[in-house]
Amino acid sequence: MTDNQKTDKATSAPHGSMQPEDTPALRKLYADFQKHHLNPLWTQTANLMPPHPKPEAVTHIWDWSTLYALAAQSGELVPVGRGGERRAIGLANPGLGGRAYISPTLWAAVQYLGPQENAPEHRHAQNAFRFVIEGEGVWTVVDGDPVRMSRGDLLLTPGWKFHGHQNIATEPMVWLDGLDIPFGQQMDVGFFEFGPDVVSDLSTPDLSRAERLWGHPGIRPLSALDEQMNSPLPAYRWVHTDAALRQQLALEAEGHNVTQSPGHAAIRFVNPTNGGDVLPTIRCQFHRLRQGATSQSRREVGSSVFQVFQGTGSVKLAGKRYTLRKGDIFVVPSWIEWSLEAISEFDLFHFSDAPIMEKLNFARHEITTKT
Numbered sequence: 522m523t524d525n526q527k528t529d530k531a532t533s534a535p536h537g538s539m540q541p542e543d544t545p546a547l548r549k550l551y552a553d554f555q556k557h558h559l560n561p562l563w564t565q566t567a568n569l570m571p572p573h574p575k576p577e578a579v580t581h582i583w584d585w586s587t588l589y590a591l592a593a594q595s596g597e598l599v600p601v602g603r604g605g606e607r608r609a610i611g612l613a614n615p616g617l618g619g620r621a622y623i624s625p626t627l628w629a630a631v632q633y634l635g636p637q638e639n640a641p642e643h644r645h646a647q648n649a650f651r652f653v654i655e656g657e658g659v660w661t662v663v664d665g666d667p668v669r670m671s672r673g674d675l676l677l678t679p680g681w682k683f684h685g686h687q688n689i690a691t692e693p694m695v696w697l698d699g700l701d702i703p704f705g706q707q708m709d710v711g712f713f714e715f716g717p718d719v720v721s722d723l724s725t726p727d728l729s730r731a732e733r734l735w736g737h738p739g740i741r742p743l744s745a746l747d748e749q750m751n752s753p754l755p756a757y758r759w760v761h762t763d764a765a766l767r768q769q770l771a772l773e774a775e776g777h778n779v780t781q782s783p784g785h786a787a788i789r790f791v792n793p794t795n796g797g798d799v800l801p802t803i804r805c806q807f808h809r810l811r812q813g814a815t816s817q818s819r820r821e822v823g824s825s826v827f828q829v830f831q832g833t834g835s836v837k838l839a840g841k842r843y844t845l846r847k848g849d850i851f852v853v854p855s856w857i858e859w860s861l862e863a864i865s866e867f868d869l870f871h872f873s874d875a876p877i878m879e880k881l882n883f884a885r886h887e888i889t890t891k892t
């Protein structure tokens with residue numbers, strides 16, 4: 522038996538499970554397994570089939586002031602252009618061995634685009650979104666349609682759509698990128714192609730063509746009645762998100778039971794062709810807690826990432842409380858209990874891999890305490 526197999530056996534075999542007698546013949550059997558690239562289930566059952574998810578990813582908070590300062594430093598030292606493609610800095614979960622994975626399925630990065638810079642077009646199989654915490658002056662061109670990026674907006678770049686960015690402002694802009702890169706890498710589904718070196722449409726309209734077609738509440742064009750896998754709406758504007766959250770809390774104050782829990786307004790961004798998630802692999806939501814409110818305490822199969830948009834508060838992760846300010850990003854690995862508490866009115870953008878978990882029938886959740 523090798524040292525590894527001894528360790529596996531000691532740490533992985535379920536308590537009270539079958540334990541073969543340690544004999545020279547058994548040791549030779551295990552050595553032969555290794556020689557022929559085999560690994561028996563009975564020495565590792567507890568790792569392969571745990572009683573509940575035991576993620577390698579860990580909870581972690583990234584401080585916005587640190588992220589912003591390092592992004593700005595990258596802006597001075599690292600050009601943006603063909604090859605590197607994007608000045609995006611991936612958040613690497615400390616439990617995942619240094620890879621730029623914030624969770625086993627999700628990628629999160631801060632992307633920095635300096636004044637007058639242009640990020641060349643490309644396309645890839647992976648799905649992407651941007652969430653803008655501050656700034657103005659960048660347009661992302663998605664399949665030839667320029668989409669304005671403004672504070673509080675959620676912008677979509679579904680898989681295999683060409684996209685590039687241009688900053689026409691005199692100030693840099695930093696935003697959050699979310700993708701399903703780790704999931705795609707685990708599944709070996711990645712394809713990538715270069716597009717033009719400069720974005721294909723340099724115009725800067727207030728509304729993209731797709732928003733003019735799709736961006737009207739509860740209305741869809743008769744020319745596009747088929748269900749689409751990706752949302753055809755490329756931008757979910759802050760003015761609508763803010764109004765939806767504000768009205769939810771106002772209705773609650775008028776005595777209507779419309780919030781997720783007392784003082785906790787929450788919305789999901791949806792695909793207008795089917796009411797489902799905006800992307801096939803990523804769910805995007807937004808939370809607003811009234812000053813002093815506490816959310817339910819929950820845990821879910823799958824991983825979530827949050828970014829504080831405005832206000833101050835805290836998150837409790839697996840029983841430990843962390844104070845949060847604007848821009849801070851944190852990750853909730855699978856089956857880790859989380860809850861939010863608002864000091865001031867507290868707004869958070871939230872994305873997760875829930876569509877994957879639901880489609881594959883792995884989704885479970887538990888509300889562990891109620892306020």
Ligand SMILES: [Fe+2]
Pocket residue numbers: 643644645649684
């Ligand atoms: Fe991209």
